[in-house]
Amino acid sequence: MLDRVLVFIAKHAGVLPERLVRGLFLCAADIAWLTRAGGVRQLERNLAHVLHGRDTLQHQGVFAAIKRRLRLRHVSHQAMRSYFTYFSEAMTVGGRSDECLTARVRGEGPGCARIIETTRVQDGSAPIVLGHQGNWDYAGYWAHHDVAPVTTVAERLDNEALLKTFVDIRRSLGISILLTGQHGLVGKLEEALGEPHVLVPLLADRDLSRHGEFVHAFGSMIRVARGPATLAYDTGLPLYVVNMYRERLRGPRRKQARTPYGYVCWVSDPIDMSSFADLPREQAIHDISQAWVDVWSRGIAEHPQDWHMLQPIFIEDLDLSRLKDVPDEVLELIGRRNGGA
Template sequence: MKDRITLIAYLLGWWIVRTLPEKTAYSLFYSIGELTHRRNGKSIQRLRSNLHQVKPELNEIELETLVAQSMSSYMRYWCDTFRIQNWSTERIRKTVTTTNENFLLDPMNDCRGVVVALPHSGNWDHAGAYFCSLGIPLVTVAERLKPEALFQKFLRHRESMGFEVLSLDSRSFITLVKRAKEKRLIALVADRDLSQSGIDVNFFGSNARMPAGPALLAVKTGIPLVVAHVSYTQTGIHIDFHEVQVPTQGSETERIEETVQIIAELFSVGISQHPEDWHMLQRIWVDARNESSEGSN
């Protein structure tokens, strides 16, 4: 029954947001963000803790302002996500600006394929839709949501924009290796993985755990690895690309671990510049220092 209620709520909300006038839809979502912030539930407390780790120099008022800005950005993400199917190809292209786009386009034009690692920043669906609009075949992986019907709804949503979406399971990596050999663009959100397979990294001065997937693909297949950071602009999004020099010395395990650390450091650059657009409302740091600071909020 709970799953059915969740599904109905999502589908009803999705329909309402797509049919409302644009200004009204965004105003509604911003109001929801403000209400959520004021209630100060566990997700907001976690967001505050995470942002404190990123910006420890902020005083209490400055930090709370940043939390409010982050919730507004997060609500913009959800409103964008629900409405993007209404956008024309022209609108998608006009609302995207980039820096160092050649790090992605050059190898794709040379038919080499690329694996892109992204943090939970800005709107990665918007970024993916942009590259699909350029005729670039994009593959990504998604964790299965409950209920299953909701997962299928998001699956069809992304497929309608040109994505190939693989379910996160034991077979997905094998398929990704195949897609790498087929010279596809593989985009993986990669700033959080608390499973046993995650790689420990130093991230903003504390121990975090991130997935090995992008590094593992780059090391095993030799395709170029790029980090992309998506941030919001007044009219859309900006994507900043950084080329990753994958280490060539050491064992495969050492190369993968070193590459994940490089990815973490590049993530920190973009997040430091646009902390309000980092939508991390879940636990990411695993060391005692972060846990103790979270408890003080």
């Protein structure tokens, strides 16, 4: 049912009032949050790691526990509204003008000027890693118009109509799309990076396949996609980390954007591959993954309300019996924690 609604909205984006669509999605977000449905419980488990870290597992005083619980519920409410706002924006982007979209998203951060210089002014290309945060379709639009053409990967969905809708939306924003499951996908991405003026951003903060990489984050461990580290290591190109979060708009920009909130693409200083060049390949990919997660985690901690992770991600929530190739040190860590619980 929801899939059909999303497809319908996307097909009629030019005639549906955006304020009405946004209001309906925010109402749905509030209902889901109040009833703790639609992944809200898991979202709060994930956010608890970000907000409280390991002290969530320790004995705490009653008043401190109540205060943390209230803060967690407040942030999870914001996160659900941010998440549903993303869908309302993504489904209606076809009805927005370039002037409007340009006002809704901007680049910032210590690596922003450098990535523009490298890929727009010079002949360079760059891999980028980001998580399920903010509005990655708007991020792709900003990158395409202000930095360089974008080639990325979209998850292959079972619902072909919804898949086509998302692919068409992203292509309309100037983004070249490859689908998961394609043979030689990494090779195609490396080939794209071999051309001048190309960005390859990848969502990578969750990967439960046998090829994911276990890394430390927020006092626990998560399994992330190896793609960004692999691309950076194989090409030797610096890896940029982008955190995306919402900001309140004011003045002329708000009027131009026709919405009270826009987005910031915060670009990190690039992670230099030269320090990993002498390592064995597998060790280098792990260490690069840990390096970008360290940078990404700081951005998530600063703006947890815009992290849309409603699925299990931390090792405490994973059914490791269903995962393959879990390193012994990870199993030992889980054993120690379970033994000390």
